Amino acid sequence: MRYARQRLIKEFEHLDEILAQKRVAVVGTGGLGGLCCRMLTGAGLLHLTIADDDVIEDSNLHRQVLFSEADIGASKSACAKRELERLDSRVQVRTFGRVSEDNFADFAQGADLVMDLSDNVATRLLINRMCARSRTDFIHCSVAASEGMLAAFKFSDRKSAARHGCYACLAGADAAPVFRGITGPYAGAMSCAAATLALRYFAGEDVFGRVWLYDLKNQKIRSFALHRDPQCPDCSGSFGN
Numbered sequence: 001m002r003y004a005r006q007r008l009i010k011e012f013e014h015l016d017e018i019l020a021q022k023r024v025a026v027v028g029t030g031g032l033g034g035l036c037c038r039m040l041t042g043a044g045l046l047h048l049t050i051a052d053d054d055v056i057e058d059s060n061l062h063r064q065v066l067f068s069e070a071d072i073g074a075s076k077s078a079c080a081k082r083e084l085e086r087l088d089s090r091v092q093v094r095t096f097g098r099v100s101e102d103n104f105a106d107f108a109q110g111a112d113l114v115m116d117l118s119d120n121v122a123t124r125l126l127i128n129r130m131c132a133r134s135r136t137d138f139i140h141c142s143v144a145a146s147e148g149m150l151a152a153f154k155f156s157d158r159k160s161a162a163r164h165g166c167y168a169c170l171a172g173a174d175a176a177p178v179f180r181g182i183t184g185p186y187a188g189a190m191s192c193a194a195a196t197l198a199l200r201y202f203a204g205e206d207v208f209g210r211v212w213l214y215d216l217k218n219q220k221i222r223s224f225a226l227h228r229d230p231q232c233p234d235c236s237g238s239f240g241n
Helices: 015-019 033-043 076-087 121-134 158-164 167-171 184-202
Strands: 024-027 047-051 092-096 113-116 138-144 147-153 210-215 220-225
Touching: 015 033, 015 184, 024 033, 033 047, 033 076, 033 184, 047 076, 076 092, 113 121, 113 184, 121 138, 121 147, 121 167, 138 184, 147 167, 147 184, 184 210
Parallel strands: 024 047, 024 113, 047 092, 113 138
Antiparallel strands: 138 147, 147 210, 210 220
């Protein structure tokens, strides 16, 4: 029985049956997104939409676990689809390149949850803005060097969104990109944290309205309640009073 050990965890006893009926749309299939997609597929998720317009480079291989040397030069989303189908032949994976305002509705079609596991600020702000507009529940995860961030936003619930705001409220709508180093274990730790949060969400737990800040070097986690910025340009129009 594939899920026998997972079902021994009380809160996940019926999780594979729930996941089989859900769809998750994931932005990014690299160091964060690749492992997260693998964890979710392994847990029983059978409907995935993945977006990544990059090709695989040698410098990706130390942290992006879905890929190997033979994949260098190939599409990340296509190779990720191949590996997820190898893990579970039942999984149905839709692939996208770059997500934009113009194609977001197609990308997120039928999704119960959108996960931003991208590696650049502009994409994070775009996905956040489009999820807020479309009232699609949203998980953000990022990592830079040994610092990670994880947050969840229940945009499908107007009261929750009006209280807790969005990613732009947290990071700033004009957040500047910062290029820092990364290593496989740090990326993997945050990827698994994001996958766990998604599983808790589908198991019925209220995971919204908080941000978790990870000090991966010293293995410390801080958590804070989220509050909406009433002047936020990304969500004030959708959820403002």
